[in-house]
Amino acid sequence: MSKYIPVRLGKISFLLEKRSLVLFVSLFVLMAILIVISLGLGQMKISPLNVVRSILGIGTEMEQLVVLSFRMPRILMAAIAGIGLALSGAILQGIIRNPLASPDIIGITGGAAFTTVGFLAWFSDRSNTLTVSISWLPLASLSGAIIMGLLVYFLAWNKQGITPIRLVLIGVGLSATVQALTTMTMLLGPIFTASRANIWITGSVNGTNWSEVVTVIPWMMVSILILFIFTRRLNIQELGEELATNAGGLVQKDRFVLLLLSTALAGGAVAFAGGIGFVGLMAPHMARKLVGSAFGVLLPVSGLIGGIIVLLADLIARTAFAPLEVPAGVLTSAIGAPYFIYLLYQSGKK
Amino acid sequence: MIKSSWTKWIGLIIGVLLIIVFMWASVILGLTKISTQMVFDSFYQFDGSNEHIIIQDTRIPRALIAGAVGASLAIAGAIMQGLTNNPLASPSVFGVNAGASFLVVVGISFFGITSLGTLKWLAFLGALITVVIVYVLGSLGRDGITPIKLTLAGAAIAALFSSLTQGVLTLNEQALDQVLFWLAGSVQGRELELLTSVFPYFLTGWLCAIIIGRQMNVLSMGDDVAKGLGQRTLLVRIFGAVLVILLAGGAVAVAGPIGFIGIVIPHIARWLVGIDYRWIIPYSGVLGALLLLFADIGARYIIMPSEVPVGVMTAFIGTPFFIYIARRGINE
Amino acid sequence: MEEMDAISTNSLTLGYGEAKIIEELDLAIPKGEITVFIGSNGCGKSTLLRSLARLLKPQKGSIVLDGNEIAHMPTKKIARNLAILPQSPTAPEGLTVLQLVKQGRYPYQNWLQQWSNEDENAVISALQATGMSELAERKVDSLSGGQRQRAWIAMTLAQDTDIILLDEPTTYLDMTHQIDILDLLYDLNQTEHRTIVMVLHDLNLACRYADHIVAIQDKQIYKQGEPDEIITPELVHAVFGLRCQVTCDPICGTPLCVPFSKGRHLKGVNHGKSLVR
Numbered sequence: 001m002s003k004y005i006p007v008r009l010g011k012i013s014f015l016l017e018k019r020s021l022v023l024f025v026s027l028f029v030l031m032a033i034l035i036v037i038s039l040g041l042g043q044m045k046i047s048p049l050n051v052v053r054s055i056l057g058i059g060t061e062m063e064q065l066v067v068l069s070f071r072m073p074r075i076l077m078a079a080i081a082g083i084g085l086a087l088s089g090a091i092l093q094g095i096i097r098n099p100l101a102s103p104d105i106i107g108i109t110g111g112a113a114f115t116t117v118g119f120l121a122w123f124s125d126r127s128n129t130l131t132v133s134i135s136w137l138p139l140a141s142l143s144g145a146i147i148m149g150l151l152v153y154f155l156a157w158n159k160q161g162i163t164p165i166r167l168v169l170i171g172v173g174l175s176a177t178v179q180a181l182t183t184m185t186m187l188l189g190p191i192f193t194a195s196r197a198n199i200w201i202t203g204s205v206n207g208t209n210w211s212e213v214v215t216v217i218p219w220m221m222v223s224i225l226i227l228f229i230f231t232r233r234l235n236i237q238e239l240g241e242e243l244a245t246n247a248g249g250l251v252q253k254d255r256f257v258l259l260l261l262s263t264a265l266a267g268g269a270v271a272f273a274g275g276i277g278f279v280g281l282m283a284p285h286m287a288r289k290l291v292g293s294a295f296g297v298l299l300p301v302s303g304l305i306g307g308i309i310v311l312l313a314d315l316i317a318r319t320a321f322a323p324l325e326v327p328a329g330v331l332t333s334a335i336g337a338p339y340f341i342y343l344l345y346q347s348g349k350k
Numbered sequence: 351m352i353k354s355s356w357t358k359w360i361g362l363i364i365g366v367l368l369i370i371v372f373m374w375a376s377v378i379l380g381l382t383k384i385s386t387q388m389v390f391d392s393f394y395q396f397d398g399s400n401e402h403i404i405i406q407d408t409r410i411p412r413a414l415i416a417g418a419v420g421a422s423l424a425i426a427g428a429i430m431q432g433l434t435n436n437p438l439a440s441p442s443v444f445g446v447n448a449g450a451s452f453l454v455v456v457g458i459s460f461f462g463i464t465s466l467g468t469l470k471w472l473a474f475l476g477a478l479i480t481v482v483i484v485y486v487l488g489s490l491g492r493d494g495i496t497p498i499k500l501t502l503a504g505a506a507i508a509a510l511f512s513s514l515t516q517g518v519l520t521l522n523e524q525a526l527d528q529v530l531f532w533l534a535g536s537v538q539g540r541e542l543e544l545l546t547s548v549f550p551y552f553l554t555g556w557l558c559a560i561i562i563g564r565q566m567n568v569l570s571m572g573d574d575v576a577k578g579l580g581q582r583t584l585l586v587r588i589f590g591a592v593l594v595i596l597l598a599g600g601a602v603a604v605a606g607p608i609g610f611i612g613i614v615i616p617h618i619a620r621w622l623v624g625i626d627y628r629w630i631i632p633y634s635g636v637l638g639a640l641l642l643l644f645a646d647i648g649a650r651y652i653i654m655p656s657e658v659p660v661g662v663m664t665a666f667i668g669t670p671f672f673i674y675i676a677r678r679g680i681n682e
Numbered sequence: 683m684e685e686m687d688a689i690s691t692n693s694l695t696l697g698y699g700e701a702k703i704i705e706e707l708d709l710a711i712p713k714g715e716i717t718v719f720i721g722s723n724g725c726g727k728s729t730l731l732r733s734l735a736r737l738l739k740p741q742k743g744s745i746v747l748d749g750n751e752i753a754h755m756p757t758k759k760i761a762r763n764l765a766i767l768p769q770s771p772t773a774p775e776g777l778t779v780l781q782l783v784k785q786g787r788y789p790y791q792n793w794l795q796q797w798s799n800e801d802e803n804a805v806i807s808a809l810q811a812t813g814m815s816e817l818a819e820r821k822v823d824s825l826s827g828g829q830r831q832r833a834w835i836a837m838t839l840a841q842d843t844d845i846i847l848l849d850e851p852t853t854y855l856d857m858t859h860q861i862d863i864l865d866l867l868y869d870l871n872q873t874e875h876r877t878i879v880m881v882l883h884d885l886n887l888a889c890r891y892a893d894h895i896v897a898i899q900d901k902q903i904y905k906q907g908e909p910d911e912i913i914t915p916e917l918v919h920a921v922f923g924l925r926c927q928v929t930c931d932p933i934c935g936t937p938l939c940v941p942f943s944k945g946r947h948l949k950g951v952n953h954g955k956s957l958v959r
């Protein structure tokens with residue numbers, strides 16, 4: 001038992017695996033370092049030390065402006081979006097019991113994309129200016145994600161409840177449908193809207209401001225809190241319907257709550273950062289390789305890996321091709337492709 | 351369900367006649383009204399009038415393309431469903447369309463390729479890459495290929511290629527304008543040369559598909575039984591995959607990614623003629639042509655004077671059907 | 683001797699990658715008899731059966747059918763000599779019994795000749811032999827488990843082969859239907875002299891029906907021969923890891939294996955004392 005540290009605080013008791021704890025802490029540190037480095041890079045280079053000074057409020061005025069007002073919001077958003085997408089993917093993989101499930105594939109991102117493009121197209125006048133405030137855009141995306149999540153859930157529902165396979169199939173079908181709708185909406189609007197919409201669909205944290213970050217944080221915090229209460233039930237879900245019931249899980253009710261949580265996390269992320277692809281698929285997968293499949297550890301590790309992936313993608317997206325700015329989603333997809341090939345290679349060795 | 355074999359033949363003949371009727375409707379219906387007389391005149395006494403030009407350059411190519419592409423996608427779907435034992439297999443769900451589109455978009459926007467011949471090969475190549483990746487991804491793990499793994503692998507690859515396509519387009523706004531309509535899937539405004547350059551592949555695909563019907567009947571009983579009966583199953587699968595690549599890749603090259611035909615039509619065909627692939631495949635071809643012709647005519651009337659891309663129309667028609675099949679469930 | 687064997691293997695090695703399941707195995711299946719493979723779960727008996735039917739390629743060694751190595755035979759020619767019924771096969775939804783049985787003629791057909799008189803006769807007699815003539819138009823998925831298995835056996839009969847391999851033909855069947863299927867196979871062996879090779883889980887049924895038992899243990903044949911000669915408590919312990927007594931089947935007189943176990947003990951039974959025949 002020396003690999004585990006039992007923690008007992010009054011009524012609260014659980015086991016911590018030493019290795020996972022070390023891993024978690026080191027990933028957390030890695031993420032912090034990445035944030036500091038990322039804050040320092042860009043058109044104006046700032047040394048990590050000065051970045052830290054700026055964060056603490058003792059840097060030069062200019063540096064403080066760049067670090068805190070310009071770069072910090074988008075970098076935090078990148079991390080938050082990555083965490084949200086990764087957790088969402090980890091939940092879906094648990095419910096569906098398949099490592100290829102993720103919010104992109106089940107249609108949640110697609111639903112958000114449709115309402116976003118719809119928002120841009122329908123609330124624009126002839127001169128391509130929006131007739132309502134742009135600050136409503138995240139709400140449009142979020143509602144798209146949630147409506148889609150619910151739609152998939154209820155269409156997959158029958159008397160016996162939902163089964164993972166039906167969830168996948170309905171999700172795949174509906175996401176193809178909303179994709180068609182999205183393309184049509186882009187097509188009917190002016191090309192300016194289309195190109196703007198396209199950047200959103202691809203996913204980018206460019207232009208994030210503090211108020212958006214402040215809006216998204218409570219949303220994510222609450223979702224994550226509920227998620228950790230449900231972690232044990234997710235473990236049970238992975239056993240499959242019959243065994244889960246046997247272990248005393250309220251399988252159907254839990255499935256609904258978990259799916260809702262997954263939608264809320266992915267929806268919150270895409271509402272502000274757009275449809276950054278493949279994070280929800282890759283991050284939990286990598287986490288599983290590192291720590292195995294117990295969700296108590298898997299979830300936090302997936303979240304951190306997701307955050308790191310998007311942070312890195314955004315860093316590269318805004319620095320590597322300067323002055324051109326690439327949407328971060330292009331890079332996550334570009335990492336996604338080799339990752340698939342890696343999966344193929346792994347299977348080839350078996 | 352049609353039982354006897356001569357009624358099946360009659361059904362097929364009626365289907366072919368209907369295709370001709372639909373094509374005729376496709377030529378005369380639309381924003382510019384056209385009479386049958388004008389169609390004949392445009393062949394025998396071409397006078398350069400607006401109507402004649404529309405008939406010759408727009409309507410006739412469009413009708414022919416819709417028929418050929420619809421038939422090809424439906425047959426590709428039927429083959430995929432047979433080879434994978436998966437009722438949801440189809441070029442769009444398994445990402446073949448997305449893969450072919452991606453390479454075409456890369457060709458257009460990065461390399462400025464406009465030659466039809468080259469784009470056609472890019473589409474074939476994209477389809478080939480996708481088929482291989484999906485197949486290998488779907489067969490990962492101990493239990494081999496299962497329907498759910500294959501579906502997820504296909505969906506993941508479809509998502510991957512479509513997000514890569516979007517990525518490419520964000521970098522190149524001009525290309526976006528060029529390819530957006532094509533990307534939605536459309537048979538409008540395509541030149542006849544596009545069809546004639548792909549037609550030999552279509553024709554080969556159709557004929558070979560009808561020939562492998564018997565092999566697919568055997569394969570549908572499972573790999574072990576088929577092998578036990580002396581079938582070289584790998585050969586049949588590879589042959590089938592090549593046909594899918596020819597048909598779906600060719601369809602994308604001509605009309606862009608059009609979804610849902612490949613999934614819906616084989617089911618209707620199966621419902622009409624039972625489980626014998628020797629009949630399912632020709633029926634799929636005929637019904638697929640009819641559906642795309644119908645959807646294309648409908649696409650002209652929804653938001654007149656503009657047009658809805660036909661891919662969106664097929665999505666509307668196909669979604670309820672897809673949900674119906676998915677709810678009925680597949681063997682896990 | 684060569685002519686007495688239906689199939690034989692020479693230092694056959696089977697496995698997936700590094701993991702070997704069968705190693706350097708020499709086996710001869712006698713012609714016209716019923717051979718049964720027994721062994722504990724995962725000992726490789728199904729793998730061996732599948733390799734005999736070329737569903738699995740050997741890593742090393744060869745399999746000889748009628749004096750020819752099967753690796754060098756056209757697969758359709760093998761299918762005319764040897765039929766295999768895999769474990770719990772599934773028919774596509776909506777397939778009728780007749781359509782299923784007709785597929786058994788696949789190895790005899792080609793592009794030109796798709797339905798000859800022989801095909802017709804073979805299908806009719808296969809349906810008759812299995813008692814499925816009445817049910818020919820029924821859908822396979824609407825049949826009971828026992829009927830479904832009969833339909834599949836009819837398909838392998840239509841293949842008209844001297845050798846039939848069956849991988850656990852009685853799994854998922856209740857006791858009545860197990861006996862029913864095995865009696866059917868026994869009759870086929872007696873009246874038509876077909877060589878039957880199968881994997882069975884139930885050791886006692888194996889003893890009843892087999893002319894020749896092959897006990898597989900640790901990638902090798904532990905022992906083979908007539909059930910009466912080889913089935914001993916020692917063999918059962920070695921192959922299955924089970925302690926038992928072997929007594930005499932009160933109906934057939936074949937060996938009957940009665941395992942030691944916990945459970946209710948009736949008075950007056952002196953357990954532990956040997957009752958060996």
